[in-house]
Amino acid sequence: MAYLIQPDYVQYFCTCGQIKPITNLYFCRHCLKVRCGFCICHEVDSHYCANCLENMPSSEARLKKNRCSSCFDCPSCFHTLSTRATYAPARQDPAAGDAKVENKQPKKMYYLSCFNCRWTSRDVGIPDQPVASGGWPERTNPFANRFGQLLEYFKAIAQQEKQDKLDKERKKYAIRGKYITLTDKTGLTGAMARTTAGLPSSESSSSAIANFVPSQAKEEVEELPEDYHTKEVNLKLITTMPQRLASPEWQAQLVSRLQPIARPLSVKRSQRCRRCDHNLTKPEYNPGSIKFKIELLAYYHVPEVKIISFETIKPGCTTELLLKLTNPTAHEMQISIIQPDEVPEVEEKEEPKSIEKSLEKSLNLEKDTSWRQVIERKPLLPTTIKLHKPELSFTLAQRDDAAEYDDDSHHETNDIILWRKSNKLALRLKVTTDEEAKVGSPAVAILALQYSYRNTVPPTANSPQTRDHVLYTTVAIHLGTVTQ
Amino acid sequence: MSHNVKILPGATVCEDCTLEGDITIGSGTVIHPRVTIIAEGGPIVIAEYCIIEEYSTIIHKKSDNQENPPKPLFIGAHNVFEVGCKVESIFGHIGEYNVFECRCFVGPDVKISSGCVVGASCKLSAPQTLVDNTVIWGSDHNIREALEKQPSQLLQLDFLSKVMPNYHRLRKPNGHKRQPSRQSTEAGK
Numbered sequence: 184m185a186y187l188i189q190p191d192y193v194q195y196f197c198t199c200g201q202i203k204p205i206t207n208l209y210f211c212r213h214c215l216k217v218r219c220g221f222c223i224c225h226e227v228d229s230h231y232c233a234n235c236l237e238n239m240p241s242s243e244a245r246l247k248k249n250r251c252s253s254c255f256d257c258p259s260c261f262h263t264l265s266t267r268a269t270y271a272p273a274r275q276d277p278a279a280g281d282a283k284v285e286n287k288q289p290k291k292m293y294y295l296s297c298f299n300c301r302w303t304s305r306d307v308g309i310p311d312q313p314v315a316s317g318g319w320p321e322r323t324n325p326f327a328n329r330f331g332q333l334l335e336y337f338k339a340i341a342q343q344e345k346q347d348k349l350d351k352e353r354k355k356y357a358i359r360g361k362y363i364t365l366t367d368k369t370g371l372t373g374a375m376a377r378t379t380a381g382l383p384s385s386e387s388s389s390s391a392i393a394n395f396v397p398s399q400a401k402e403e404v405e406e407l408p409e410d411y412h413t414k415e416v417n418l419k420l421i422t423t424m425p426q427r428l429a430s431p432e433w434q435a436q437l438v439s440r441l442q443p444i445a446r447p448l449s450v451k452r453s454q455r456c457r458r459c460d461h462n463l464t465k466p467e468y469n470p471g472s473i474k475f476k477i478e479l480l481a482y483y484h485v486p487e488v489k490i491i492s493f494e495t496i497k498p499g500c501t502t503e504l505l506l507k508l509t510n511p512t513a514h515e516m517q518i519s520i521i522q523p524d525e526v527p528e529v530e531e532k533e534e535p536k537s538i539e540k541s542l543e544k545s546l547n548l549e550k551d552t553s554w555r556q557v558i559e560r561k562p563l564l565p566t567t568i569k570l571h572k573p574e575l576s577f578t579l580a581q582r583d584d585a586a587e588y589d590d591d592s593h594h595e596t597n598d599i600i601l602w603r604k605s606n607k608l609a610l611r612l613k614v615t616t617d618e619e620a621k622v623g624s625p626a627v628a629i630l631a632l633q634y635s636y637r638n639t640v641p642p643t644a645n646s647p648q649t650r651d652h653v654l655y656t657t658v659a660i661h662l663g664t665v666t667q
Numbered sequence: 668m669s670h671n672v673k674i675l676p677g678a679t680v681c682e683d684c685t686l687e688g689d690i691t692i693g694s695g696t697v698i699h700p701r702v703t704i705i706a707e708g709g710p711i712v713i714a715e716y717c718i719i720e721e722y723s724t725i726i727h728k729k730s731d732n733q734e735n736p737p738k739p740l741f742i743g744a745h746n747v748f749e750v751g752c753k754v755e756s757i758f759g760h761i762g763e764y765n766v767f768e769c770r771c772f773v774g775p776d777v778k779i780s781s782g783c784v785v786g787a788s789c790k791l792s793a794p795q796t797l798v799d800n801t802v803i804w805g806s807d808h809n810i811r812e813a814l815e816k817q818p819s820q821l822l823q824l825d826f827l828s829k830v831m832p833n834y835h836r837l838r839k840p841n842g843h844k845r846q847p848s849r850q851s852t853e854a855g856k
């Protein structure tokens with residue numbers, strides 16, 4: 184159960200040991216494991232402006248410093264600015280003479296305004312613009328020059344380091360004498376290889392490093408004004424810290440020096456399982472669309488647990504707990520409730536070692552593959568509240584949207600299963616709280632579900648897959664606090 | 668007490684609102700349904716071209732040191748009271764071109780000048796004076812000073828006064844009763 188603004192009463196354990204509500208979890212159909220934002224790989228799919236929904240390739244985004252060129256944020260409250268139109272009164276121009284007649288039509292002028300704090304571009308004296316979008320005066324960064332120098336310098340250093348590494352590698356091979364490097368074999372020189380790779384020549388980079396002037400710390404700094412400590416401060420005239428930090432280039436100290444902030448771009452992300460490299464989510468490219476091409480969310484694959492109600496948890500008492508289980512998949516599910524320590528330990532099968540694989544690895548020396556490692560950890564579970572395991576395993580029908588309209592509750596019910604309806608059922612469970620449980624501490628019951636899962640991934644030639652699996656998930660249920 | 672309500676010609680006042688006490692509503696002002704205006708501490712005078720939206724409440728509270736005759740509360744022209752706002756004032760005067768955004772609360776000890784904006788859900792309860800063009804917004808009650816007054820809502824007023832009669836029962840203007848109260852207003856100012 185997950186809510187937008189309420190606490191999460193039911194949380195699931197991710198394979199990596201984090202506890203999250205089901206809506207924050209993913210389910211890899213290839214590894215058959217629950218994954219979360221912490222243990223998957225996030226990739227940037229596309230850049231876009233969340234306000235005007237303009238899409239742009241990453242190279243263009245980098246060129247524009249990841250900011251939209253037509254949208255602005257309020258420098259005062261960071262809300263998006265809107266363009267407002269006014270009719271400027273036609274200026275009375277004494278020199279115009281007869282031309283005045285055709286100029287009578289009031290001219291439409293535009294200014295930027297914030298609907299939240301009502302800041303307007305007029306507040307800081309930015310003149311109204313005759314066109315609705317663009318054309319706003321840009322303020323140049325006073326340190327643009329220095330920034331350029333620094334950028335060039337660091338690029339050159341990165342370039343040189345890369346070169347040094349390459350050289351070292353080559354030397355290593357030369358000493359061993361057994362290997363033929365690419366350059367030896369093909370007769371390519373280092374410089375040629377560099378030009379084919381599109382990297383700048385080493386000469387220009389070395390000159391950039393040589394000509395670079397590091398910044399110098401100054402002993403003498405400008406003195407503070409005499410009245411610095413005595414002058415009364417008008418908070419309405421000076422900017423707040425967040426306002427200054429929002430535009431680090433000029434960090435305006437006075438409200439009158441604030442400038443509209445070009446809106447930072449947003450990205451669409453796709454998520455990838457680190458273990459098997461398959462996509463877990465992939466959004467549609469169109470920024471206006473909130474749909475996904477691939478959407479492997481736990482919510483669609485893992486049985487959902489909701490609390491219907493529960494009795495107050497008291498130390499040394501056995502209380503009842505009503506839960507609702509839902510099968511979100513299109514296949515029947517066999518579920519049994521087990522103790523969390525009964526979940527079998529996942530033994531990690533080591534990849535079968537093959538000579539080809541290691542050879543491949545030796546080729547990709549540069550590539551760091553440590554990010555592929557998946558942390559798998561069993562969390563420490565609170566044990567003060569024990570669940571009475573019902574001697575019962577039950578089937579839960581598949582999700583059937585049409586069944587919502589049927590009105591048949593003539594299913595078998597008993598002491599444990601209170602009702603069934605299409606793919607849902609209600610359970611009555613008993614929990615016993617430890618005598619030692621501290622009054623006032625949060626009451627968390629842990630239960631584990633064993634459920635059957637039918638894999639719908641079409642089997643491929645080299646990985647024959649079984650269709651039916653038995654999977655486990657561990658759920659933490661928050662039952663308020665322990666009370667006397 | 669509602670017989671003391673004076674509606675000047677040109678004002679649009681919905682029938683489905685609570686008006687208690689001595690209240691004068693200026694021409695061009697639009698009062699939406701479900702509005703509550705209570706003049707218990709003295710008469711309330713609402714000037715021209717104000718918009719008072721649904722569920723907003725304006726109370727002229729009884730103060731401890733009640734003057735005799737009671738001081739009127741004069742609400743200037745072009746004020747906008749947005750949905751669900753609550754204004755309790757014991758000061759005799761609210762300026763013009765103010766905006767009270769949705770669900771804001773202005774306590775009795777707050778003095779409001781002109782061109783001020785009290786942001787949505789902002790609660791002002793401590794005694795204070797908002798100088799001209801003060802803007803308060805956000806849950807942190809950020810304050811800034813605008814350069815100019817808020818633009819008037821004449822287009823919106825025009826639209827409302829045309830559309831409201833089609834969908835709501837309106838109170839009839841009874842402007843002829845206006846003269847005596849107006850004089851007391853001038854005196855109060």
Ligand SMILES: [Zn+2]
Pocket residue numbers: 197198199200201217218219220221222223
């Ligand atoms: Zn995880």
Ligand SMILES: [Zn+2]
Pocket residue numbers: 232233234235236237251252253254446
């Ligand atoms: Zn944009």
Ligand SMILES: [Zn+2]
Pocket residue numbers: 257258259260261262297298299300301302
């Ligand atoms: Zn703003």
Ligand SMILES: [Zn+2]
Pocket residue numbers: 211212213214215456457458459460461
């Ligand atoms: Zn996977």
